[in-house]
Amino acid sequence: MKHVLILALFLGCTVPGNDDDSADDDDSAPAWPVDDDDAADDDDAADDDDSVVPDLDQQIAALLASQTVPMGPLEPVAADPALVALGEALFFDPILSGNKDVACASCHHPAWGTSDGLSLSLGVGAVGTGPDRGVGAHPPFIPRNAVDLFNRGDAAWHRMFWDGRVEATPTGLMTPAGPDPLPGLSGVLAAQALFPLLDPAEMRGQPGDFTVLATPNEIAALQTPAEVWSALMDRLLAVPAYVDLFAAAWPASSPADLTLADAANAIAAYEATAFSFTDTPWDRYLRGDLEALRDVEKIGALLFLSTAGCATCHSGPLLTDQRFHSTGVPQLGPGQPGDAPLDTGRRRVTGDDADTFAFRTPPLRNVALSAPYMHDGAFLGLEEVVLHYADPTTTAADFDPAGLHADLIGTVQQDAAHLAALRASLSPDLPLNEGGEGLVGLSNLREFLGALTDPAALDLADQRPTSVPSGLPVP
Numbered sequence: 001m002k003h004v005l006i007l008a009l010f011l012g013c014t015v016p017g018n019d020d021d022s023a024d025d026d027d028s029a030p031a032w033p034v035d036d037d038d039a040a041d042d043d044d045a046a047d048d049d050d051s052v053v054p055d056l057d058q059q060i061a062a063l064l065a066s067q068t069v070p071m072g073p074l075e076p077v078a079a080d081p082a083l084v085a086l087g088e089a090l091f092f093d094p095i096l097s098g099n100k101d102v103a104c105a106s107c108h109h110p111a112w113g114t115s116d117g118l119s120l121s122l123g124v125g126a127v128g129t130g131p132d133r134g135v136g137a138h139p140p141f142i143p144r145n146a147v148d149l150f151n152r153g154d155a156a157w158h159r160m161f162w163d164g165r166v167e168a169t170p171t172g173l174m175t176p177a178g179p180d181p182l183p184g185l186s187g188v189l190a191a192q193a194l195f196p197l198l199d200p201a202e203m204r205g206q207p208g209d210f211t212v213l214a215t216p217n218e219i220a221a222l223q224t225p226a227e228v229w230s231a232l233m234d235r236l237l238a239v240p241a242y243v244d245l246f247a248a249a250w251p252a253s254s255p256a257d258l259t260l261a262d263a264a265n266a267i268a269a270y271e272a273t274a275f276s277f278t279d280t281p282w283d284r285y286l287r288g289d290l291e292a293l294r295d296v297e298k299i300g301a302l303l304f305l306s307t308a309g310c311a312t313c314h315s316g317p318l319l320t321d322q323r324f325h326s327t328g329v330p331q332l333g334p335g336q337p338g339d340a341p342l343d344t345g346r347r348r349v350t351g352d353d354a355d356t357f358a359f360r361t362p363p364l365r366n367v368a369l370s371a372p373y374m375h376d377g378a379f380l381g382l383e384e385v386v387l388h389y390a391d392p393t394t395t396a397a398d399f400d401p402a403g404l405h406a407d408l409i410g411t412v413q414q415d416a417a418h419l420a421a422l423r424a425s426l427s428p429d430l431p432l433n434e435g436g437e438g439l440v441g442l443s444n445l446r447e448f449l450g451a452l453t454d455p456a457a458l459d460l461a462d463q464r465p466t467s468v469p470s471g472l473p474v475p
Helices: 056-065 081-092 130-134 188-193 200-204 225-237 240-249 260-274 281-286 295-305 382-390 416-424 442-450
Strands: 004-006 166-169 172-174 439-441
Touching: 056 295, 081 240, 081 260, 166 188, 188 260, 225 240, 225 260, 240 260, 295 439, 295 442, 382 442, 439 442
Parallel strands: 004 439
Antiparallel strands: 166 172
């Protein structure tokens, strides 16, 4: 019974081991109530009755004290305003893409939880924002889901991308372009910003392409990362407004001294400050405001920290161990070069078969705002994620792709050989609840995940500038 999924109230099932059809009326029901969605408000008697839920705060405190990595609150990130102003312009300006049609914000838009609302992103050639980029004719899907950018400027981050291919190590930055690819990078967030610029599908474009201004794409035909980054810097410094912004951000540097590392550092400074949200109910609770969480959320926190096993991987202030785990997520989309139609995840970085289908644990800050979920966006809602972990051995075989984008439905991999390989790859630290037999209150976990949302992140419409220095359309 330690890890059994209670879906009695969510799916209309009976609680395992309960002979009465009504879990609410049975005195043998679990000591921790599973909340009904229709009764998840502060006035609900079950929420506030201390005789039903004894000493929740003490139980949470004991579990927090037992965590290997302390799960404290996050603190805001600050940066030089002039650097942030430059970074904001660069983040929203399509000038950094070969065809001048894709900006960082195209796939990481504030209106879509700093992602794009798509299972898999669309880059060069797509139009619009959010899911509208997938309406009508569109370019091929990129193999992975666009990660959110919430709190990515926190100093604890040392791995970027789903497969961790950009990483801070004791000897320096490790990247697909080699160690420390540009001198002066401020950290992993800045280094990460360099690599979508090199990808022909994401931002670079193809040789022979033309920009949206009907000029040749001079970036696509270049041979090396250094050449691409240098040419993009030339583009920026040909715009007088960018010369001024760089001068304000880097007053001691002449234009000749600037490199794209300076631009990447500015983008990182903008992302770190604009998307730093540290006033969630969970943060307030961790700072000592015991009224910041409702009882249904506290019950979810108890489950998260104990029997549900979530905190095994979603640990620390960022709610990620930044490690790599194979969790049996259904594979869909075009797959990666050399592995298509599959995406073998971390194995593509390490070459180690033990890393097959392993992806970095996603953080959970503002997680309710950044659907779809997982490396390929297979799960469209948090309920699907929680149900998956009820029995990760069967999700891929039972997966129904009907809710996916029409062009992705036929890409789901469910042949017997792949399913066997996927199951064999499951990480040893993954709680296995075969047959769905475990104890997890679905609605309570969902309530707790909702408590990881900072109210200030709910509406980020004012993050989008009305114009950018290049004069190109702002996504």
